[in-house]
Each structure stands twice: as C-alpha cells, then as structure tokens.
Amino acid sequence: MTRVAVIGGGRIGEALLAGLLESGRASKDLVVVEPVPARAELLAQRFGVRVTDVVADAAVGADLIVIAVKPQDVDGVVTELAKAELGEQENEAVIVSLAAGVPTIRFEAKLPAGFPVVRVMSNTPMLVGQGMSAIAPGRYARKEQLALVTEALEAVGKVVTVSEAQMDAVTAVSGSGPAYFFLVVEAMIDGAVGLGLTRDVATQLVVQTMLGSAALLEESSQSAVELRAAVTSPAGTTAAGLRELERGAVRSAFHEALNAAKRRSVELGASAD
Structure with a gap:
C-alpha cells in the first residue's frame, strides 16, 4: 500500500483523508501533520490515523507527501522537509502540492536535486467526494508517479493531467468555478422568491435542477449546446428567458470573469516565486 503523509489538517486535508479511507486505504498507511492540538485530537479520533505536529516525522517513509x-x-x-533528508530514504517520495499558485520549481529549488514534485489544482467539491483536480508534473516527476497521484486524488473526485503552463487557466475554470456556480444558483433562488415562491421551495427547485442538468450533461452523448436547444421551444418560455440572458451579455460576462481570474492567478504565482 502507498503510504501517504498529509501536511495540513484543514478542510482540504481532511477531505482527502476521508476519501482515501473510504476508498480502502488502511489508517496505518496515513499520517497527518496538524499543529493545533484540538484539531489534531479531532482528526485522530474521527479517522483513527496517526497525527503529529512534526513535518519531518510524517514525511519519512511516505510515498506521497501531500502539502495542503x-x-x-x-x-x-519545504524547509522542514529538507531537514528530513528524503533523498536518502529507500523509497522515492513524491511531493504533491495543493497550495494554490505555487510553482513546482519553488519546491525543486529547495529539495534534493531531482526530487519529483506534482502540482495540483483541486476545488471545494472534493469535500463531498466530487472534486475536479488537475495535476501537472514538475521536471522530475515520472509517469508512474503521476499514476500514483492520480489514484490518490480519484478518492475525492475526477482527475485530469495538464501542463503546468495551463494551471492558471485551470484555476480560473475549475478552481474558481464553484463560486461562479453558486452565484448563479443564488441569483436564480432570489429570482424565484421574487416570483412568489418560498425560499425553501425555490432552493429545492434550483438545486435539483442544477444537479439533474449536470447529470444529464455527463451521461448524455449530446453537447451542452444541443441539450440547451432541446429545451428551447421556438417562441416558448425558455426562449424568452434566454433572450434576456443574452441581452444581459451573460456569455461575455463569463468570458471576462475567466480571463480576470486567470490574470489574477498569474499575478499570485509571480508573487509566490
């Protein structure tokens, strides 16, 4: 079994931990680094894993070292990992970074020469096992190591491999994407309340419509364009609603939002160097 050290016991670290255990990983093969005593005790009791506040202690002997x-x-x-002398252990560990905007070269510069690093951009749906993670290999990460990282992250959702140059675009689309989705849901619920529905009923209608539509899109052989057209009868209610959205330049707004998010990701990455 691959031994996994999760450095950071926050929401993302906990979500990954829960997913790994649910997928069949043994608790003895997992260790978590969490410096806050109350949080550390909670994680130990909830998941039955070893929890430590020493990075090097957790990292030694691990196959995957997840930085969350x-x-x-x-x-x-990274300074603490360098002290662990990971390059001298029998198994070759892989650094898996979930830290937003931090390039792999920043890790590679401080770790032993040739140390494999994989950068990950995930999103908050991983908290319910439905995350979307994009992984990008550093200069020294091999194909089989990417496969190990993919397998681990599939415990909390789906995984795609991209180049590191594409990570800013990934951040703009799927990293920030849940917030765009929640804004649309919020607007639809408010609009439904304005039509006279109770907020509870409006919420149920909108949330299930979103869930069902996403499932239909995933399972159908048709594209989003084709599915939208199938719902839109000529001169019908859907056409009337879509006309107003187009008048409000919703497509342009999304394009601008994605570009703005990508630009900001680039800026944050540059400041992290």
Whole structure:
C-alpha cells in the first residue's frame, strides 16, 4: 500500500483523508501533520490515523507527501522537509502540492536535486467526494508517479493531467468555478422568491435542477449546446428567458470573469516565486 503523509489538517486535508479511507486505504498507511492540538485530537479520533505536529516525522517513509497548507506557509513546510533528508530514504517520495499558485520549481529549488514534485489544482467539491483536480508534473516527476497521484486524488473526485503552463487557466475554470456556480444558483433562488415562491421551495427547485442538468450533461452523448436547444421551444418560455440572458451579455460576462481570474492567478504565482 502507498503510504501517504498529509501536511495540513484543514478542510482540504481532511477531505482527502476521508476519501482515501473510504476508498480502502488502511489508517496505518496515513499520517497527518496538524499543529493545533484540538484539531489534531479531532482528526485522530474521527479517522483513527496517526497525527503529529512534526513535518519531518510524517514525511519519512511516505510515498506521497501531500502539502495542503496555505501558500504563505509553503516555505516553512519545504524547509522542514529538507531537514528530513528524503533523498536518502529507500523509497522515492513524491511531493504533491495543493497550495494554490505555487510553482513546482519553488519546491525543486529547495529539495534534493531531482526530487519529483506534482502540482495540483483541486476545488471545494472534493469535500463531498466530487472534486475536479488537475495535476501537472514538475521536471522530475515520472509517469508512474503521476499514476500514483492520480489514484490518490480519484478518492475525492475526477482527475485530469495538464501542463503546468495551463494551471492558471485551470484555476480560473475549475478552481474558481464553484463560486461562479453558486452565484448563479443564488441569483436564480432570489429570482424565484421574487416570483412568489418560498425560499425553501425555490432552493429545492434550483438545486435539483442544477444537479439533474449536470447529470444529464455527463451521461448524455449530446453537447451542452444541443441539450440547451432541446429545451428551447421556438417562441416558448425558455426562449424568452434566454433572450434576456443574452441581452444581459451573460456569455461575455463569463468570458471576462475567466480571463480576470486567470490574470489574477498569474499575478499570485509571480508573487509566490
């Protein structure tokens, strides 16, 4: 079994931990680094895994070292990992970074020469096992190591492989995407309440419509364009609603939002170097 060390016991670290256990990983093959005593005790009791506050202690002997901390905490973690002398252990560990905007070269520069690093951009639906993760290999990550990372992340959703140059675009689309989705849901619920529905009924209508539509899109052989057209009868209610959305330049707004998010991702990545 692959041994996994999760550095960071926050929501994302906990979600990955829960997914790995649910997928069949043994608790003895998992260790978590969490410096806050109350949080550490909660994780140990909830999942039955070993929890430590020492990065090097968790990392030694691990096959995958998942860094699930805030970007500003990455340097401290990497400094501690360097002390662990990971390059001298029998098994070759792989660093898996979930820290947004931090390039692989930043890890590679401080770790032993040739150390494999894989950068990941995931999103919050991983908290319910429905995440979308994009992985990008660093200079020294091999194909079989990418497969190990993919297998681990599939415990909390789906995984695609991209080049690191595409990570800013991924951040704009799927990383920030849940917030765009929630804004649309929020607007539809508010609009439904304005039509006289109770907020509870409006919420049920909108949420199930979103869930059902996503399932239909995933399972159908038709594209989003074709499915939209199938719902839109000429001169019908859907056509009337879509006309107003087009008048409000909703497509342009989404294009601008994605471009703005990508630009900001580039800026944050540059400041992290």
